Amino acid sequence: MKPLSIEGAWLYEPTLHTDERGTFLETFRSADFQLDTGRRLELAQVNRSVSRRGVIRGVHFADVPPGQAKYVTCVRGAVRDVIVDLRTGSPTYRAWEAVELDDRDHRAVFLSEGLGHAFQAVTDDAAVMYLTTSGYDPGREHGIDPLDPDLGIAWLPGVAPLLSPKDAAAPTLAAAEATGLLPAYEDCVRYVSSLATPLSEETP
Numbered sequence: 001m002k003p004l005s006i007e008g009a010w011l012y013e014p015t016l017h018t019d020e021r022g023t024f025l026e027t028f029r030s031a032d033f034q035l036d037t038g039r040r041l042e043l044a045q046v047n048r049s050v051s052r053r054g055v056i057r058g059v060h061f062a063d064v065p066p067g068q069a070k071y072v073t074c075v076r077g078a079v080r081d082v083i084v085d086l087r088t089g090s091p092t093y094r095a096w097e098a099v100e101l102d103d104r105d106h107r108a109v110f111l112s113e114g115l116g117h118a119f120q121a122v123t124d125d126a127a128v129m130y131l132t133t134s135g136y137d138p139g140r141e142h143g144i145d146p147l148d149p150d151l152g153i154a155w156l157p158g159v160a161p162l163l164s165p166k167d168a169a170a171p172t173l174a175a176a177e178a179t180g181l182l183p184a185y186e187d188c189v190r191y192v193s194s195l196a197t198p199l200s201e202e203t204p
Contacts, residue, residue, distance in 0.1 A: 001036035001110065004099070006092050008112030008192065009083045010037060011099060016106065025106050027073060028131075037110065039195045041071060047130040051079075051121035054159045056146050057128075058118020058167065059084050063140040064183040065191045067113025069133040077126035078102035081109055082153055084116035086144065088177060089185035096153055101128070114188030118146050120155050142181055143170035150174060 001010040014025040034040050049057060059082070062068040072081060084096040099109050101119075111117055119128060146153060147161065151173055155161055176182050 001033060004083065004097050004109075006083055006085045006095055006097055006115065007090070008115055008188070009097065010110045012108040012110065014106050014108075027106065027108065028071065033110075034197060038197070039192070040197050041069075041110075041131065042133050042195075043131055045132045045135045047132065047136075048075075048127060049130075050076075050125055050127045052162070053121050053124045053126070054156065055126075055162045056118060056120045056155065056167065057164070058082070059086075059116040059144040059146050059151075059170070060118065061086050061114065061116045061142055061144070061183065062134070062137070063142075064114045064188050066134050067183070067188070067191065068141070069111060069113050070117055071108060071110045071131040072101065072117070072119075073106065073108035073129050074101035074103060075127045075129050076103050077121065077123035078104075079119040079121050079126050079128055080156065081119040082117070082146075083109065083111050084118065084144070084151065084153070086116040086173070086176075086182050087114045087185035087188050088182050093185070094151065094173065096151060098154065112188070112192050114183040114185070114192075116144060118153070120159075120161065122156065142176070143167055144176055145170045145172050148172045
């Protein structure tokens, strides 16, 4: 796991073992994940979405605590995956970082509680798998307009974005901040710190 430019976000680049039969890789290793992030991935739910080219899903986030951390990979096709720092008071508040996820390099991203997540399908029938630390709860899950010009996320050029009605009606970042919808950086850091697990407690 390699830390990205936004605190609480990591990129995983697996080693691919390829021969005449195809390819084998380890999508996730608990021991390595804990060593790099300082916590275990406590899995509560696994989601999969399939999207046609141009579809944007997000920007989604959840109230902290408990928040919803995500381990995301693209199992078919390709997507532009975007992590957005929505934590008010964070040194990188409003910053975003894009990572290309596809079924060729099989990379994955992990984002901690309090960070926003979105992606745009680069190919038709792009299938994304999400491992999450909490189950879906509509009462504490929210969205930010992915086309908010103040965020300025670089989506696919020349491709008309397709959003769900819910995502299209999501507030701008400024509106969400003004209404107190966004998580606070200090609350997120405190909560994530409470999840830290000493390596000595690692399960063999």
